[in-house]
Amino acid sequence: MSPVESDEEDLTRKQRREQSRSERKALEEAEAAGAARRTRLTQLGVVLGVVVVAIVIVLIATGGGSSSNKGIVKKPAAVSTLVNKVEAEVGGIAQQGDTIGAATAPVTMQYFGDLECPICKDFTLGALPSLMQKWVRTGKLRIEYRSLETATREPEVFKTQQIAALAAGKQNKMWQYIELFYNQQGEESSGYVTEKYLQGLAQQIPGLSLPQWTSDRGNGGLSNQLATDAQSANNEGFNGTPSFLLGKTGGKLTKFEYTSLTDPSAFNEAIEKLLKA
Amino acid sequence: MSSRALRITLLVLAVIGLAIASYLTYVHYSGIKPACTAGESCTKVQTSVYSKLAGVPVALIGLLGYIAIVGSLLVPERESTRLATMAFTVVGFGFSGYLTYRELFSIHAICEWCASSAAIMTILMCLSVWRFLRGEPTPKMQTIALSGDDAGPGLTVR
Numbered sequence: 001m002s003p004v005e006s007d008e009e010d011l012t013r014k015q016r017r018e019q020s021r022s023e024r025k026a027l028e029e030a031e032a033a034g035a036a037r038r039t040r041l042t043q044l045g046v047v048l049g050v051v052v053v054a055i056v057i058v059l060i061a062t063g064g065g066s067s068s069n070k071g072i073v074k075k076p077a078a079v080s081t082l083v084n085k086v087e088a089e090v091g092g093i094a095q096q097g098d099t100i101g102a103a104t105a106p107v108t109m110q111y112f113g114d115l116e117c118p119i120c121k122d123f124t125l126g127a128l129p130s131l132m133q134k135w136v137r138t139g140k141l142r143i144e145y146r147s148l149e150t151a152t153r154e155p156e157v158f159k160t161q162q163i164a165a166l167a168a169g170k171q172n173k174m175w176q177y178i179e180l181f182y183n184q185q186g187e188e189s190s191g192y193v194t195e196k197y198l199q200g201l202a203q204q205i206p207g208l209s210l211p212q213w214t215s216d217r218g219n220g221g222l223s224n225q226l227a228t229d230a231q232s233a234n235n236e237g238f239n240g241t242p243s244f245l246l247g248k249t250g251g252k253l254t255k256f257e258y259t260s261l262t263d264p265s266a267f268n269e270a271i272e273k274l275l276k277a
Numbered sequence: 278m279s280s281r282a283l284r285i286t287l288l289v290l291a292v293i294g295l296a297i298a299s300y301l302t303y304v305h306y307s308g309i310k311p312a313c314t315a316g317e318s319c320t321k322v323q324t325s326v327y328s329k330l331a332g333v334p335v336a337l338i339g340l341l342g343y344i345a346i347v348g349s350l351l352v353p354e355r356e357s358t359r360l361a362t363m364a365f366t367v368v369g370f371g372f373s374g375y376l377t378y379r380e381l382f383s384i385h386a387i388c389e390w391c392a393s394s395a396a397i398m399t400i401l402m403c404l405s406v407w408r409f410l411r412g413e414p415t416p417k418m419q420t421i422a423l424s425g426d427d428a429g430p431g432l433t434v435r
Contacts, residue, residue, distance in 0.1 A: 033412075036412055037412070040409060040410050041410070043360055043409075044363065044367075044406065044409065044410070047363065047364045047368070048367060050368075051367055051368055051370075051371035052371070054368075054371065055371050055372075055374070055375050058330065058375055059375065059378075062330070062379075119320055119321065119324040122308070122324055126308065150321075151321070153385075188325055189383055240321070258310065259310060260308045260309050260310070261308055261310075262308035263308060
């Protein structure tokens with residue numbers, strides 16, 4: 001064997017050794033990559049499992065209207081506090097049917113609402129008390145409540161609850177009913193608006209004659225009023241609540257686009273403008 | 278897709294999500310009406326009883342989630358940070374799924390801001406799971422040991 005042949009054979013052997021080493025290394029790397037991948041898949045599985053369990057817990061905790069807010073306040077002390085709060089807001093202000101405020105008030109606002117609508121609750125408990133004190137109590141603004149079905153799922157329930165409020169209006173106490181409803185509004189779609197709930201609200205209103213109220217609930221005129229309100233809303237293109245019309249009393253009312261339901265500034269500004277006009 | 282490009286894509290999406298969640302959190306606390314092309318749907322969703330979870334506005338929870346995702350993408354990339362991004366986005370996806378369920382079956386209104394956030398979170402989740410599972414980008418095959426300790430005796434480059 002020549003020295004050149006020996007050298008080449010030696011090189012081939014070394015190359016083979018190198019090749020097998022690199023193959024072994026590649027195999028080890030592939031095994032390590034496989035193990036890392038399995039670890040990652042396990043970690044992903046753990047995260048997914050935790051998320052699924054969390055979602056199930058949240059759904060159970062928040063689902064089916066089983067929240068603690070089931071509506072009407074029963075404890076006498078709490079009822080008394082609530083009734084006092086409502087009386088402080090609307091008590092002593094002239095009412096006629098669905099309207100609160102002096103008939104001579106120069107500005108009129110129509111408030112389109114659904115008693116089950118949580119956004120209307122935000123307005124009623126948010127910006128409205130300030131408007132009541134500043135403008136309605138001082139005889140400058142009258143507010144007319146108009147019914148527009150939005151949040152209430154079943155039309156029959158909507159009709160029943162709105163008529164219950166309108167029936168209180170027959171004794172000029174509709175706004176007490178509206179305020180008490182929004183203050184004790186239950187969780188949306190939880191089916192809290194029952195006959196017991198509606199009667200419970202009526203019983204909370206000081207001075208409301210219950211037999212009279214019950215009798216007025218069957219008054220066909222109130223159903224017609226609901227239809228008229230729906231027609232008015234339709235004419236204005238309203239499909240959400242609360243919606244508002246504002247203008248000079250006796251004149252044409254125009255849409256008022258609110259910017260906040262809790263801050264009365266925009267309402268105040270618009271009313272001031274109308275009073276100056 | 279390169280590791281860098283993937284990270285930048287995730288970051289851009291997370292920042293958009295962060296902006297949406299910030300806006301919704303602002304809307305929640307300021308009491309203003311959210312800008313919405315679908316009538317009152319956004320307001321209905323934003324002010325529904327489901328807009329809070331255990332008393333905490335869901336918009337704020339979303340905001341914190343996006344901050345966590347952005348944070349995990351800004352720190353130097355490692356296996357643990359990829360795991361964190363993946364975990365945050367999977368949790369975010371689950372949360373978005375729950376909220377979308379509530380929009381469709383409880384509130385019966387869709388808020389376009391929430392839907393956009395849910396879509397972003399879904400893409401973030403898919404990309405971050407892919408990024409986590411693929412691990413480190415595969416290093417280029419090294420030339421067979423030409424140097425260092427691996428080089429066998431007598432092996433020299435001629």
